[in-house]
Amino acid sequence: MRNQQDYLNKASLYDLLAGYYKYSNPSMHIHYYQKHIKYMNLALQAQQREMNLSSQPAYVRVLHAVPDAPSVDIYINANRVLRDVAFKDISDYLTLPAGKYHIDIYPAGTGVNTLISKKVKIEPGKVYTLAAVGTSKKLQLLPYIDDPSVPNGETKIKFIHLSPDAPAVDIGVKGGDTVFPDISFKQATEYLNLTPMTVNLEARIAGTKNTVLDIPGVSLKANQPYTIVAVGFAEGEPGLETLLLKG
Structure with a gap:
């Protein structure tokens, strides 16, 4: 337009x-x-x-995807908005006026040494997932755009790779076709519109048939967007797994 x-x-x-x-x-x-x-x-x-x-507000949620980091408290412009967010936790969406914000993330219950301190710009009318990613020695806060709109009667899904030591992967139907090819750490795919279904997926080392993670029984309901997020360590604990998020 x-x-x-x-x-x-x-x-x-x-x-x-x-x-x-x-x-x-x-x-x-x-x-x-x-x-x-x-x-x-x-x-x-x-x-x-x-x-x-x-004049439209933005909507922001926070995902803790750092496998070896402690639970955290999250501050926006020096105000604590989320407390005791553990690995794999995803917050509800917060409604924020568009603008620039300073986000500080501290180990839960403390307010002295930040794990992450970052300025972010929030655009009006946008929907964001802010993901804390990486390892405890190298943390980042990355924005991913969500899109809640779905054609009536359909569903849609995207994939985000947030496992810090996993190789690039293909996401495909188990034993079948590739759905999302060659996604590296920190990358997100576009949404894929689908007919509602329950499907068994798998993550394969990119360009091969070597499965690194089964993703069974993914239930995709009508009129709902979803995001599959790979988290954890490919080598070590906590191990590699996926989260199925609405949005």
Whole structure:
């Protein structure tokens, strides 16, 4: 969809053309002047849409995906919003006005040494999962965009690779076709629209048939988006597993 500036550029062009033909060709003058008015109106409508969008809140949830990190407390702009978030925990969505935020993550019950301190920009109308990823020696906070919209009667799913020591993987139907190919650590796929179903999936080392993790009985219900997240260590404890998140 074009933005306000695109329409203003068009309107300016047609205004120049209308002026050029004002005395030499009245019918062309009227033709281009009407186009000028049309695009000025479209620019005003685009401005209104942009103003409406900028006032929409954003929705943010937090996922603890660092397998060897302790439970944490999460602060936004120095206010504690979540406490005692353990590995594999996913919060409910928090409603936030669009803007820039400072997020600090501390070991639960402490407020001295941050595990992560990061500034994030939250866009209006967007839905985010903020994932703490990596290992206790190298933590990051990464944003992933969620999309709650689903065509009526359908379902959809995406995959995020958050196992810090696992190789790139293909996600496929067990013993069958690949659904999401070659996903590396920290990467997320696009959503895939599907008919509601229950399916057995598996993670395979990318480009091979070597299964590293079975993902059995994935139940995908109508009118619901899902995200499969790989967490844990491929080598070590806690071991590799998947989370099925709504959204």
